[in-house]
Amino acid sequence: MSVLTVERRDQVAIWRMSHPPVNAINGELLQALADEIEKVRLDEAVRAVVITGNGPTFAAGADVMGFLQMGGSLADFQQAGARLFRQIEMHPKPFVAAVNGVAYGGGNELAMACDIRVASKNARFGQPEVNLGIIPAWGGTWRLPDLVGRSVATRLLLTGDPISAEEAWRIGLVDRVVDADVLLDYAINIADRLASLAPRALAELKQLLARRGPESPKAEAEAAARLMTTADAVEGVMAFQQKRRPRFQGR
Structure with missing residues (x-):
């Protein structure tokens, strides 16, 4: 089974991360995302992208142990993720994150790299790396302050505490919070609107x-x-x- 499923609805590409049980971001998923990013760049028929998770989780973080067990270099893994998320941020086409559940660590960093973030009411966000004796490596220490301000970002990064979707909306981390059963359609509607623009x-x-x-x-x-x-x-x-x-x- 592919770790990333792709479908099209008119001018919108929909990407679903599918790495059970919690959609942890491993090397295979990073590569699949990188491949699709380049395809979208070259495809004039696609004008916007929606990223979501398959199942109850958006992405529960980076699968560091899985990558190391495959014999990969930790530095290469960190650089690949940072490079990929910067490509999303710099991509000429807009990206909408439909956060359907937990978005911790690398999952939260992926959502932050997107242009617009919509969350279901049961979504949760956080950068828990400090609890493992490490820090974010895919943009968490600078995108989070940009989005929510230095004071709030400092608290979240230093404590590693998770927050609810409602708090994420209140502090400016997400743009909308909607019911889970309408999340994807809501995100696609936003993407459709973006796809209609110049x-x-x-x-x-x-x-x-x-x-x-x-x-x-x-x-x-x-x-x-x-x-x-x-x-x-x-x-x-x-x-x-x-x-x-x-x-x-x-x-």
Whole structure:
């Protein structure tokens, strides 16, 4: 059985992590995700991606022991995960995490690498690495403060305490909390909305958000100037004037 199942609904790709019993992220799953990331990059018919877990768990963390038992290097494993999650963050197409259950450690880091996070009411989040004498290695120490602020992130990282979906929403870690039976449809609806927008504008926005820093004002001005000359920008203005929905082509 594949550790990652893939399906399409119109312009949205849906990825389900399937590594029972808790969808621990191992080398095979990282590679499967990396392969699909490249396929989506090249497939113009796919404009957004939803990532979720198969079963009651989103992803309960990194399967470090499983990877070591396969004879892999721990450093290689850490680097592969960090590289993959950065690829999601920097990817030109938007990613929506549909967090259907526990998202601990690497699972939480995967959700944080996505652009929008929707959680079911029974989801739980946390970075429990400190309880094992280690620390997050896939972006937890810098994405978490970006999302929830330094003070809250410090508490969560230093204690390793898990939090509920409602608390995750309250602190800004997730964008919506919905009933479990509508979670996937809700996430797909968001992805559908993103898929209807101008692809190049979304890609530029993702790059600016991921590379924030002293050069941000200059980068923003340059990106805005590039987009002004695109066919999609012309279509957007025309659609606004004609009071109709725009039909963006990514050009």
